[in-house]
Amino acid sequence: MTNVRENNLRKIICMEKNKIYALRKKWFPIASSSDLVKRHVFQAQLLGREFAVWRADDGNVNVWENRCLHRGVRLSIGINQGSELKCQYHGWRYANRTAGCTYIPAHPADAPARTICNNTYPVKEFIGMIWSGEDAIENDFSYKELSKRTVLRPVPINAPNDLVQKNLLNYYSELNFDGLLLNDGSIEINLGGKKKILFFIQPQDSKLSVVRGVLNATLSDEKRYHFLKEQNFIIERFREKMEQISENLNLEPMVAEIEEISNDLGEPPTKEDCGRKAELRLHVSERILTSRDVVSLKLKGIEGQLPTFHPGAHIDLHLQNGLIRQYSLVNGPGETDHYRIGVKLEKDGRGGSQYIHNNVKVGDLLATSAPRNNFPLRRDSLYTIFIAGGIGITPLLSMSKALHSMELDYEFHYFVQSEKDISFKETLKILGERVIIHKGLSQENTINKVRKILQKPGYYKNLYVCGPGPMLEATLKIASDLKWADDTIHFEYFKNDRKINNDSNFEIELARSALTLTVSAGKTILEILRENGVDLPSSCEQGACGTCKVNVIRGDIDHQDVYLNATERANKNIMMTCVSRSLSDRLILDI
Amino acid sequence: MVSAFQDPVILNQWHPISSLEEINPSEKTFQTLLLDEEILYKMDKENKVLVWRKGSRDENLPTKLAYGFVWVCLGNPPETLFLFPEFDEPNRKNKATGVIGVNTSAGRAIENFCDMGHFPYVHKGILGEEPHTEVKNYDVEISDEPDEVLATNCKFFQPRANVTSTKGVDADYIYRVPHINCALLYKSSIVAGKLDVIVLFVQPMREEQIRAHTAMCIFDDSSTEKDIRLFQQLIFGQDKPILENQHPKRLPLNPRMETPIRADKTAISYRRWLLNKGLKYGTVAN
Ligand code: FES
Ligand SMILES: [Fe+2]
Numbered sequence: 001m002t003n004v005r006e007n008n009l010r011k012i013i014c015m016e017k018n019k020i021y022a023l024r025k026k027w028f029p030i031a032s033s034s035d036l037v038k039r040h041v042f043q044a045q046l047l048g049r050e051f052a053v054w055r056a057d058d059g060n061v062n063v064w065e066n067r068c069l070h071r072g073v074r075l076s077i078g079i080n081q082g083s084e085l086k087c088q089y090h091g092w093r094y095a096n097r098t099a100g101c102t103y104i105p106a107h108p109a110d111a112p113a114r115t116i117c118n119n120t121y122p123v124k125e126f127i128g129m130i131w132s133g134e135d136a137i138e139n140d141f142s143y144k145e146l147s148k149r150t151v152l153r154p155v156p157i158n159a160p161n162d163l164v165q166k167n168l169l170n171y172y173s174e175l176n177f178d179g180l181l182l183n184d185g186s187i188e189i190n191l192g193g194k195k196k197i198l199f200f201i202q203p204q205d206s207k208l209s210v211v212r213g214v215l216n217a218t219l220s221d222e223k224r225y226h227f228l229k230e231q232n233f234i235i236e237r238f239r240e241k242m243e244q245i246s247e248n249l250n251l252e253p254m255v256a257e258i259e260e261i262s263n264d265l266g267e268p269p270t271k272e273d274c275g276r277k278a279e280l281r282l283h284v285s286e287r288i289l290t291s292r293d294v295v296s297l298k299l300k301g302i303e304g305q306l307p308t309f310h311p312g313a314h315i316d317l318h319l320q321n322g323l324i325r326q327y328s329l330v331n332g333p334g335e336t337d338h339y340r341i342g343v344k345l346e347k348d349g350r351g352g353s354q355y356i357h358n359n360v361k362v363g364d365l366l367a368t369s370a371p372r373n374n375f376p377l378r379r380d381s382l383y384t385i386f387i388a389g390g391i392g393i394t395p396l397l398s399m400s401k402a403l404h405s406m407e408l409d410y411e412f413h414y415f416v417q418s419e420k421d422i423s424f425k426e427t428l429k430i431l432g433e434r435v436i437i438h439k440g441l442s443q444e445n446t447i448n449k450v451r452k453i454l455q456k457p458g459y460y461k462n463l464y465v466c467g468p469g470p471m472l473e474a475t476l477k478i479a480s481d482l483k484w485a486d487d488t489i490h491f492e493y494f495k496n497d498r499k500i501n502n503d504s505n506f507e508i509e510l511a512r513s514a515l516t517l518t519v520s521a522g523k524t525i526l527e528i529l530r531e532n533g534v535d536l537p538s539s540c541e542q543g544a545c546g547t548c549k550v551n552v553i554r555g556d557i558d559h560q561d562v563y564l565n566a567t568e569r570a571n572k573n574i575m576m577t578c579v580s581r582s583l584s585d586r587l588i589l590d591i
Numbered sequence: 592m593v594s595a596f597q598d599p600v601i602l603n604q605w606h607p608i609s610s611l612e613e614i615n616p617s618e619k620t621f622q623t624l625l626l627d628e629e630i631l632y633k634m635d636k637e638n639k640v641l642v643w644r645k646g647s648r649d650e651n652l653p654t655k656l657a658y659g660f661v662w663v664c665l666g667n668p669p670e671t672l673f674l675f676p677e678f679d680e681p682n683r684k685n686k687a688t689g690v691i692g693v694n695t696s697a698g699r700a701i702e703n704f705c706d707m708g709h710f711p712y713v714h715k716g717i718l719g720e721e722p723h724t725e726v727k728n729y730d731v732e733i734s735d736e737p738d739e740v741l742a743t744n745c746k747f748f749q750p751r752a753n754v755t756s757t758k759g760v761d762a763d764y765i766y767r768v769p770h771i772n773c774a775l776l777y778k779s780s781i782v783a784g785k786l787d788v789i790v791l792f793v794q795p796m797r798e799e800q801i802r803a804h805t806a807m808c809i810f811d812d813s814s815t816e817k818d819i820r821l822f823q824q825l826i827f828g829q830d831k832p833i834l835e836n837q838h839p840k841r842l843p844l845n846p847r848m849e850t851p852i853r854a855d856k857t858a859i860s861y862r863r864w865l866l867n868k869g870l871k872y873g874t875v876a877n
Contacts, residue, residue: 067838070852071702072837072839072843073837074838088712107854261848261850379722380721408722
């Protein structure tokens with residue numbers, strides 16, 4: 001007997017589950033547009049799942065799972081900062097649109113793994129309402145915009161969805177209004193004189209529904225007031241009736257499972273496991289000559305979201321001619337629906353920039369890597385100085401935009417040859433007085449200027465430099481002469497101008513995979529690793545970007561990169577595998 | 592939801608239910624909830640503490656008085672309670688600093704207590720301040736003898752270390768979790784080489800409802816008792832709304848439900864430690 005009963009019970013539970021899965025594919029209104037007040041986060045619920053709903057300053061509406069990925073705190077109690085949402089508990093920031101985590105304050109010197117991304121749900125804004133559904137199917141959205149409309153006050157009812165839906169029509173007909181149950185589940189009530197109310201029932205939970213109505217007309221103030229009051233009165237009576245009927249209904253609340261995160265995020269982040277892969281396809285949606293020889297490209301995804309980037313990040317462009325080149329993103333926080341890069345024409349370059357200048361047009365499709373950040377921005381600095389030389393402006397622009405939006409103190413020095421070489425003028429205008437442009441200075445004057453700028457190292461003061469090699473070297477030297485601590489100086493070279501010596505022969509031992517491999521003259525450690533099936537991420541492959549970094553357990557490193565600073569070199573425990581080698585017979589690597 | 596009776600780890604454990612100070616002067620009978628059960632307790636004329644289940648006045652539950660608190664066990668009581676030698680050191684002042692009810696699990700409360708990363712956000716201007724948000728590397732171990740989670744060499748920027756300083760300093764902390772629901776925080780005191788201890792003993796009323804008992808074992812400085820009490824209540828009052836907005840409220844022991852970072856080493860070890868013990872009550876495994 002009990003078995004039969006248990007089986008039946010199991011069947012019912014199973015049916016309930018299937019019903020929920022089916023409902024998750026549908027669109028429901030989850031908020032009124034007017035609920036999304038500027039810089040506010042609204043808490044909504046659908047089929048047992050809570051959502052944090054917020055409008056960014058650019059108008060985009062975000063519907064996210066209401067749970068910070070870090071420690072599960074509701075994001076609806078977080079802070080809408082216009083382009084990012086900040087969690088109350090540890091201040092993690094999530095980007096508009098992508099919901100990717102852009103900043104983890106506990107580790108200000110690291111860029112977060114770009115895979116830390118909250119769950120986002122489809123969203124539409126129609127008829128004065130925000131629509132969503134956990135697995136809502138894009139093409140199933142059938143509601144038409146109403147050119148004239150008045151949105152009723154949503155009324156929550158402690159009763160199951162189907163009960164409310166079944167009875168609303170009857171209730172209005174008792175009041176002598178005829179109506180229709182439409183195919184899509186909405187209810188149309190005819191008020192006469194072409195006036196209609198369209199009702200949607202939002203299933204919040206097994207025993208909680210919200211009746212949301214909209215009238216197909218705009219009303220003058222007086223009429224509007226009376227209309228809303230009257231409808232409110234009707235629906236309130238209806239609510240009482242429904243709640244009476246379902247008072248003794250004992251329904252389990254719906255369960256919204258928590259999705260597991262990927263395995264690698266369950267442990268504190270270690271190493272990225274991708275090689276030099278072009279995982280993205282982007283098309284060029286805009287191409288502007290932003291200064292004499294710099295072209296600015298706006299790149300858009302073909303479908304879906306672009307992976308999250310952090311200030312200072314770069315992407316690899318895999319050009320049709322086989323070259324792979326790195327370009328920093330110029331994007332500010334929240335500018336997540338595209339990537340923007342600046343490419344300077346290098347007449348004596350190795351052909352990458354020439355190819356882009358001559359061949360890449362609007363509409364072209366480019367293969368790129370996902371953004372990677374080896375030049376992260378600390379946001380715990382009391383004062384930040386940026387020094388950009390020429391095209392070195394690109395990563396620093398992205399960084400300064402981030403500090404600007406957080407209202408943190410900084411100054412931005414931009415060294416150019418002439419007025420015609422000033423790129424990204426509009427952005428510089430937004431940053432305003434903090435930008436100081438130094439035009440046409442001689443080498444000597446540049447050095448004097450930099451010395452002045454760096455006069456006072458200080459408490460929680462950080463310096464970011466990017467520019468041509470000689471300028472960078474000079475700046476780093478001045479900074480260290482003026483006693484800036486190594487860990488307050490952050491720099492990025494475009495390329496490694498040093499002459500690489502790859503004559504040595506040595507062995508590498510991989511501590512974690514118990515492999516010993518031989519690196520002979522002419523081959524790099526990175527190549528030997530790849531040949532033996534050990535996949536290590538890399539990007540520039542000339543010792544400038546820092547992507548192929550590994551930890552060294554023992555051995556004498558022959559550093560040939562321009563990424564590490566003096567302290568890091570002196571510590572003798574990290575190296576760039578794409579160019580650096582060994583002075584001893586053997587290196588033990590932590591891979 | 593699990594019942595405590597299906598979970599020997601929670602059942603055969605000493606649980607704090609009240610500070611001695613609270614029940615001392617009166618002969619009043621108090622009532623509280625422990626592991627979903629209603630229990631009553633009082634101190635009689637001979638200063639003996641009696642605890643019984645509601646409706647079973649004649650059966651006294653095993654109790655223990657230790658570290659200024661009354662501890663009760665609803666199952667088979669363990670022989671010993673964790674060690675807290677500082678409690679008996681001369682010249683220290685032991686004070687209960689208040690109880691606060693929170694709708695969360697014991698595990699979430701302990702984890703919050705051992706977490707420095709939230710100081711600049713939740714305890715802004717007191718225990719931390721933006722932009723000084725970095726959690727510097729520290730050491731964590733799960734030791735066998737004693738069986739506890741221990742985090743040492745913890746440092747965090749404190750805006751005003753004392754009334755006279757204008758600049759912030761890095762404050763040093765040590766955290767001990769010697770009991771599944773109890774944690775101790777050690778920090779520098781006015782006596783050189785000696786550490787003040789701040790205590791959190793959590794009473795699990797239900798899986799998702801607790802009473803957090805707080806106490807201090809410190810070298811007295813000029814601040815009055817009332818000040819200390821208010822300060823503690825302010826701090827826990829700031830944590831309460833955060834804890835009540837966590838989902839799930841029970842502590843996830845499956846490492847793939849949340850995203851830890853290096854700063855969360857203590858929490859990672861704590862969760863692992865609980866998982867190895869097989870704790871079910873107040874936790875989610877899958
Ligand atoms: S829980 Fe959101 S930042 Fe930690
Ligand atoms: Fe706290």
